Amino acid sequence: MIRYFLHRVGYGILVLAGIAIILGLLFFTYLNNNNQAIYEMTGQNTSAAEIERIRDEYHMNKPVLIQLALYLNDLSPLAYHSHSPNSNLYFKPDSYHGFRIIPIGNQEGFFLKAPYLRRSYQTQALVGSTLLQCLPGTLILALSAMILASILGIFFGIVSTWTYGRWPDKFLLFISTLGMSLPSFFIAIVFSWLFGYVWHAHTGLNPWGNLFVIDDYTGQSNIVLKNLILPSVTLGIRPLAVIMQLTRNNLYDVMSSDYIRTARSKGLGTISVILKHALRNALNPVITAISGWLGSLLAGAVFVEYIFGWRGLGREMVNGLQKLDYPVVMGSILTIATMFVLINLLVDLLYGVMDPRIRR
Amino acid sequence: MLPIIDVKELVVSFGETDVVKSVSFDIMPGETLGIVGESGSGKSVTSLSLMRLLDNSGSIRSGIISYRNKKNEQLIINRLSENQMRALRGADMAMIFQEPMTSLNPVLRCGQQVMEAIRVHNKISRKEARERTLALFEKVRLPRARQIIDAWPHQLSGGQKQRVMIAMAISCNPRLLIADEPTTALDVTVQKEILELLLGLQEEYGMSMIFITHDLGVTTDIAHRVLVMHQGEVVESGKTNDLFSHPSHPYTKGLIACRPPVNNRLRRLPVVSDFLSGNCNILEQEENTISKHQREEHHKQLYAGDPLMRVEGLSKIYEQSGGWRKHKITAVDQVSFEVYAGETLGLVGESGCGKTTLGRCLLRLIEPSQGRIWFDGQEITAMNPSTLRTIRKSMQIVFQDPYSSLNPRMSIGDAISEPMRVHGLYRNRSACKKRMEDLLTQVGLPISSAGRLPHEFSGGQRQRIVIARALAVNPRFLICDESVSALDVSVQAQILNLLNDLKKENGLTYIFISHDLSVVKYMSDRMLVMNRGRIEESGDPDQIFAFPTSPYTSKLIDAIPGKANSYK
Numbered sequence: 001m002i003r004y005f006l007h008r009v010g011y012g013i014l015v016l017a018g019i020a021i022i023l024g025l026l027f028f029t030y031l032n033n034n035n036q037a038i039y040e041m042t043g044q045n046t047s048a049a050e051i052e053r054i055r056d057e058y059h060m061n062k063p064v065l066i067q068l069a070l071y072l073n074d075l076s077p078l079a080y081h082s083h084s085p086n087s088n089l090y091f092k093p094d095s096y097h098g099f100r101i102i103p104i105g106n107q108e109g110f111f112l113k114a115p116y117l118r119r120s121y122q123t124q125a126l127v128g129s130t131l132l133q134c135l136p137g138t139l140i141l142a143l144s145a146m147i148l149a150s151i152l153g154i155f156f157g158i159v160s161t162w163t164y165g166r167w168p169d170k171f172l173l174f175i176s177t178l179g180m181s182l183p184s185f186f187i188a189i190v191f192s193w194l195f196g197y198v199w200h201a202h203t204g205l206n207p208w209g210n211l212f213v214i215d216d217y218t219g220q221s222n223i224v225l226k227n228l229i230l231p232s233v234t235l236g237i238r239p240l241a242v243i244m245q246l247t248r249n250n251l252y253d254v255m256s257s258d259y260i261r262t263a264r265s266k267g268l269g270t271i272s273v274i275l276k277h278a279l280r281n282a283l284n285p286v287i288t289a290i291s292g293w294l295g296s297l298l299a300g301a302v303f304v305e306y307i308f309g310w311r312g313l314g315r316e317m318v319n320g321l322q323k324l325d326y327p328v329v330m331g332s333i334l335t336i337a338t339m340f341v342l343i344n345l346l347v348d349l350l351y352g353v354m355d356p357r358i359r360r
Numbered sequence: 361m362l363p364i365i366d367v368k369e370l371v372v373s374f375g376e377t378d379v380v381k382s383v384s385f386d387i388m389p390g391e392t393l394g395i396v397g398e399s400g401s402g403k404s405v406t407s408l409s410l411m412r413l414l415d416n417s418g419s420i421r422s423g424i425i426s427y428r429n430k431k432n433e434q435l436i437i438n439r440l441s442e443n444q445m446r447a448l449r450g451a452d453m454a455m456i457f458q459e460p461m462t463s464l465n466p467v468l469r470c471g472q473q474v475m476e477a478i479r480v481h482n483k484i485s486r487k488e489a490r491e492r493t494l495a496l497f498e499k500v501r502l503p504r505a506r507q508i509i510d511a512w513p514h515q516l517s518g519g520q521k522q523r524v525m526i527a528m529a530i531s532c533n534p535r536l537l538i539a540d541e542p543t544t545a546l547d548v549t550v551q552k553e554i555l556e557l558l559l560g561l562q563e564e565y566g567m568s569m570i571f572i573t574h575d576l577g578v579t580t581d582i583a584h585r586v587l588v589m590h591q592g593e594v595v596e597s598g599k600t601n602d603l604f605s606h607p608s609h610p611y612t613k614g615l616i617a618c619r620p621p622v623n624n625r626l627r628r629l630p631v632v633s634d635f636l637s638g639n640c641n642i643l644e645q646e647e648n649t650i651s652k653h654q655r656e657e658h659h660k661q662l663y664a665g666d667p668l669m670r671v672e673g674l675s676k677i678y679e680q681s682g683g684w685r686k687h688k689i690t691a692v693d694q695v696s697f698e699v700y701a702g703e704t705l706g707l708v709g710e711s712g713c714g715k716t717t718l719g720r721c722l723l724r725l726i727e728p729s730q731g732r733i734w735f736d737g738q739e740i741t742a743m744n745p746s747t748l749r750t751i752r753k754s755m756q757i758v759f760q761d762p763y764s765s766l767n768p769r770m771s772i773g774d775a776i777s778e779p780m781r782v783h784g785l786y787r788n789r790s791a792c793k794k795r796m797e798d799l800l801t802q803v804g805l806p807i808s809s810a811g812r813l814p815h816e817f818s819g820g821q822r823q824r825i826v827i828a829r830a831l832a833v834n835p836r837f838l839i840c841d842e843s844v845s846a847l848d849v850s851v852q853a854q855i856l857n858l859l860n861d862l863k864k865e866n867g868l869t870y871i872f873i874s875h876d877l878s879v880v881k882y883m884s885d886r887m888l889v890m891n892r893g894r895i896e897e898s899g900d901p902d903q904i905f906a907f908p909t910s911p912y913t914s915k916l917i918d919a920i921p922g923k924a925n926s927y928k
Binding site for chain 2: 164165256257258259261262263264265266267268269276277280281354355356357
């Protein structure tokens with residue numbers, strides 16, 4: 001089991017490295033041939049000398065592969081740096097967080113550090129800390145949406161299998177098909193308008209708002225949980241529908257297997273047959289779906305974050321793209337990829353828990 | 361004495377079709393009733409309706425199933441509520457199913473599943489249930505009961521799983537045990553052990569038993585009375601010995617006759633349809649048996665020439681990564697033998713003995729790890745991929761499962777013509793089509809079936825199609841890997857006859873792989889007995905049957921069901 005886990009971790013790191021390389025090749029090639037990003041920083045009237053200075057400062061005048069190597073060196077937790085301010089590998093104390101572990105010569109050596117995602121072109125803020133501030137918002141939103149979708153989806157899936165072919169099943173199927181076909185940006189607007197504005201007096205919900213609201217008088221930031229309700233319900237609707245149908249279909253297939261007949265021949269009732277024998281066997285595909293959805297919710301909650309004014313990764317990335325703020329965009333993509341890899345790791349472990357045949 | 365189960369004019373239907381048509385029978389306490397029939401005869405459906413375990417699509421249309429419970433009350437099974445029925449299931453009536461591999465829930469430990477059965481019907485603590493389960497595991501003679509109670513089903517062998525199932529079934533002292541083909545998926549030696557276990561338990565608990573099987577041999581070993589079912593009807597019933605010595609219905613006669621006999625050699629196996637149509641007389645004549653002298657003459661001719669295939673020191677070693685070290689599993693271990701042109705070489709052994717791996721190594725469908733193979737003077741093991749492809753034209757294989765070896769979206773005609781096209785045998789389409797039609801006729805299928813899809817055919821017909829496809833490239837050498845194991849006995853007889861006819865017409869050489877000793881004995885001129893990757897014994901099957909030299913072979917022969925009171 002441990003070996004299996006380490007294998008998976010190794011694969012995960014390889015995947016991340018691959019993504020970083022592809023990202024670097026794409027973006028640095030673009031930056032090398034195009035001054036658009038610099039104009040976004042300083043305006044259209046920048047002089048040629050100024051542009052050259054900026055290109056030099058950001059290494060944009062170096063060959064793409066060198067830029068890529070420097071970027072990967074910045075990302076890697078164990079990297080080669082120098083204490084000398086003149087070096088390309090200068091370990092700037094206000095940007096990097098770490099220390100030298102293997103000294104080579106006077107100034108240089110291998111450093112152990114937190115991955116450095118560089119600074120925003122626009123604000124000069126550290127991308128890492130900006131993303132770290134957005135990440136909890138996105139995580140909380142995606143997780144709560146998925147937890148809601150999983151619990152309700154599996155529950156309705158069970159109800160649907162139990163009443164297979166009868167009216168509750170048909171009704172649930174109809175509703176879930178409807179839920180699947182509604183795009184989230186549309187639902188977001190409708191929900192925000194209906195529950196936050198039209199029925200505000202009854203629901204008490206706001207049409208938009210962040211999880212953390214800063215009190216105007218005291219300056220304290222408070223957690224406002226009710227602002228989570230609308231965005232997470234909106235985000236959760238489609239996965240809920242998918243999970244429900246997946247649970248229903250898999251459960252129905254499993255219900256015709258031999259060991260279910262064995263369970264019935266012992267004298268168990270339908271409910272205990274479903275809960276004790278069928279459910280665990282039916283859930284593997286559902287877990288796969290849940291993990292996939294969770295990953296894409298982390299990446300693609302943009303519309304919902306935008307409409308409900310929720311501060312998260314998606315919004316940050318869209319802003320970065322608009323301003324050609326590449327460090328922010330690359331950092332966001334890498335963060336999302338890391339989340340994907342972590343989720344998959346978790347799911348692999350979960351498969352082992354659910355199905356003893358997978359364990360080694 | 362009153363019967364424990366009394367079934368009167370039971371009709372079970374799926375949708376509009378009646379699968380069981382007016383079946384009546386009863387079972388006395390302590391009695392074993394054997395229900396014999398081929399697939400689709402309605403025997404499993406009958407037994408499932410006794411416990412009302414039919415799927416949603418099946419229902420009891422009419423008839424009465426009455427059951428006398430432990431308190432000697434008469435209950436009408438098909439009028440009980442679902443709750444009343446649940447109280448009966450497991451406690452009064454229990455069932456063992458055919459597939460031990462799939463009948464246990466893969467995500468629950470073996471012990472848990474038995475404990476659950478106990479605790480559904482008895483209000484006892486977990487600990488007590490566990491104690492009882494342990495005792496049951498010892499009763500069904502599971503080795504290392506304390507480990508198996510916490511083992512997952514996939515860690516046990518098929519026989520062990522079936523023992524867990526039996527433990528589960530007897531856990532609440534049922535009055536009636538229904539065993540639905542409980543040994544069909546098991547090796548003969550394991551089958552024998554399980555049958556003995558069931559007989560012992562039945563005596564100890566005084567249970568009645570319904571034993572469903574397609575294998576007449578098994579029935580003679582275990583049942584007091586037999587019910588023969590055919591297309592949803594009971595065609596004959598009676599005391600086991602009477603029924604087998606004096607069958608009255610043509611179907612029963614056919615079913616008994618179409619099994620390859622162990623005692624004498626027939627040219628052609630009789631088939632059920634011969635009996636049903638009433639022209640079975642030809643088959644009973646002297647001409648149909650091969651005398652010892654004829655066989656010896658034939659063999660003299662066969663073994664005079666050079667061998668067609670020679671195998672020397674063939675091994676296949678699989679490496680399995682598990683834990684920190686790599687395990688090596690030797691599937692085939694230093695095997696050497698020859699195959700002569702025109703003979704049928706039988707290869708027999710239990711599951712896992714390496715017979716399938718060996719068969720595939722011969723065609724290099726699996727790369728052998730060691731050893732050399734010559735075919736027709738050329739060394740197969742030294743060939744490059746392109747010459748190997750040309751030589752494969754003369755060597756073909758027919759697999760076990762006729763259901764999965766045909767592409768469901770490809771018409772029969774296309775499936776048969778494809779190998780001809782791949783090998784570029786015919787220049788024009790019409791010659792190819794002509795050959796395809798000839799092949800269909802040869803395997804006894806109408807030419808009109810060329811445009812149809814595999815799902816429109818029965819298992820036996822599909823196996824005919826697969827054989828036609830193998831013959832499409834005019835091979836000289838055919839490997840039949842368990843080619844009749846998935847078929848009913850009556851269909852099996854037809855396919856065996858077909859294989860023998862084709863051999864005569866096309867001058868083929870066979871390697872016939874099977875786990876069924878009597879079938880291998882019937883088919884082969886020489887026979888190899890395999891055990892753990894090695895050849896235990898080889899020679900003339902008649903000789904081996906009469907005087908087995910290895911203890912393993914005699915154990916195998918001993919385990920052939922129905923051998924003790926072999927029926928005529």
